[in-house]
Each structure stands twice: as C-alpha cells, then as structure tokens.
Amino acid sequence: MTITDNPVRNGVDTATLFATLDAVKATPEIAKFQFRATNRWVNGTHSQSTIHGFYGAMQEMTHQQAHVYDADHPAVLVGADNAPTPAEFVLHALAACLTAGLANIAAARNVNLTEVESTVEGDIDLLGILGLSDQVRNGYQGIKVSFKLRGDDPEKLRAVVEQSRRRSAVYDVVTNGVPVAIEVDAG
C-alpha cells in the first residue's frame, strides 16, 4: 500500500503532511514560528490568558477563534479554585504534544491507532515556592506520563511513542528547559 492509497490515517491527512515537509525543505524560513499568549490578572491568584495570534509560514496568522483560559490556585493553596493551577496546564501541554506527535508519526508510518490515553503525574514539594526550604526546587521534581495505546502491533505502537518523544516540542521544553527573559513596565 502506498501513502496515496490512504491519504487520511488516524485522522491525519498524510498527503498534506508530506506536502508540508516538502515545502519546508524547499523554504526552511517557513518553519520559523512564534507562539503567543496574553495574560490579564483578575484577582488574587486568578488570571486569564487569551491565545489567538501567532507568526508562522512567513506571515502573521490567527487561530480560527480566540481561546480564553483561566488559571487559579485551589483553596488549599489560598486561591478561589476558579480553574486549574498553572502547573497543571504544563501536564496538559505535555500529554497533548506527545499525543499529537504520535498520531502524526503513526499516520506517516501506516500504523493504525484505535485508542490513545495518557495520565500525567507531576510531583512537587511546595516547600520550594513557599520559600520554606532552599534545598527544594520550585517546580516539579519529576513527571511521569503513562500511555495506553491500542491499534496495530504493540512493538510498532511503542516505537511510535518513542519517536514522538524524540520530536516533541513540549517534551523538549519540559525536560531540557528554555531561556526565559522577563521585561517589566512598572509605570
């Protein structure tokens, strides 16, 4: 079977996927993206982000609609629990990135997927962020992702997960870190 026999696999349009790869090979500048979020403090530990515009493929673009997400602390962390904590959104991002990647990779390899579920657990000791210990880091001490996949041969499925890990943007950010610059306009 060739790829063109089945241009949509696992919901991935593989014809477009390969055409995109060819376009980027011809014009690498297409691959430079900038993603953005704007955030507005609401009250206490509650804030709200909007995600809409981004730069990519040599032009300013927008998502089909603006997406708005709140974040807050639960009552046990002196918040009003309007939304998950910021740290929980990192777990969502990690699971979603690995999952999108493995769907693409499976499609490119003609591997069928019928089910992908994951649970992400992040262990954190708040002695760090509370300023009560200099021996404890502020962020997660470790994160565990547990995947359940069903579809083709288990060995093929495991290889797809491994390749997704090797090519995941969020996995790279979370495991290797990124330089972050902070600018302040204080009026």
Next chain:
Amino acid sequence: MTITDNPVRNGVDTATLFATLDAVKATPEIAKFQFRATNRWVNGTHSQSTIHGFYGAMQEMTHQQAHVYDADHPAVLVGADNAPTPAEFVLHALAACLTAGLANIAAARNVNLTEVESTVEGDIDLLGILGLSDQVRNGYQGIKVSFKLRGDDPEKLRAVVEQSRRRSAVYDVVTNGVPVAIEVDAG
C-alpha cells in the same frame, strides 16, 4: 499598618496565606503535592485533557469541578485548529504562574496592585520537530515575558516580579527542565 488591618489585599487573603505558611512550617509533609492530567486522543492532532483530582495536604483532593481542555494543531501545521497547540499552553502556564505569585507576594508585602498584564512570546523553529535538522532543537529556542504592572511605586512592583520569578513553579520547570518518565501499555 499591620497585616491584620487589611487581611485581603489584591484579592489575596493574607491571613490565610500566613496561616498556611505556619501550618506547613509545623508539618512539612503538607507541602507534598501531586498534580495530574488525563488525556484522550480524539483524532489527528486533536486531543482532550481533563484536570480534576490532585494529592496535597496529606490527602486526595479535587478541584471544585473537572476542567476539560482541548489541544490541536492549526491548519498550517496539518491540524484542524480545534484549539491552541500544546506549546501555547506552556505560555499560558508561565504567565499565569508568575502572575499568581506576584499577586501573593505583593499582598504579603503590603504592595497594592491595580493592573497586571503580560504577553508571552515563544520562538520555535519547526525544522526540529519536523525532523529536517539535527541542529535545531524541538522546543522553544527562547521565551520572552513582557509585564505591564500598575499600582504602588514602580521599584516595589519590579521587586515583586523578581521575587515571583525566584519562586515560580512553572518558571523553574520551563527554564531548568524536569525529568520525565514515559511508560507505555501497548496492549
């Protein structure tokens, strides 16, 4: 003015905040948390996470409600654009964590805030995740956070941002990285 003169500042219940600190000093085990997300693949690059339960303060807890978040790729990245990309959720998490922290820190220091806004920009070259260059990393090459704060004296506001950076869980994760273990049940 003492703290008890104004137990709620910037929407932060400082009395509860300091009581929480005292409780954790007495019983450090309270500070061990585990946050979680479960994710389910929908189709193509589209997946959906649920955030509800977590462990903390020596017990299983839940947010007041379960929160559900989608993630997808835009059309230019061969997705259906049902939601932001996973990588954009990292930017939301970073802005929200720094903002929650600075609201808490300002309240603890008796610094008034009237406005906090931020824009987060993450530059990424997709030659990495597309597997087209071994010289380009998969994740963001750099992230810039631009804060606009209004309230008390600008120097105090800048100091609050700096202290938030020093005690932010997500800033630590994003700048320093975290070990991530991946387990696969492939059927």
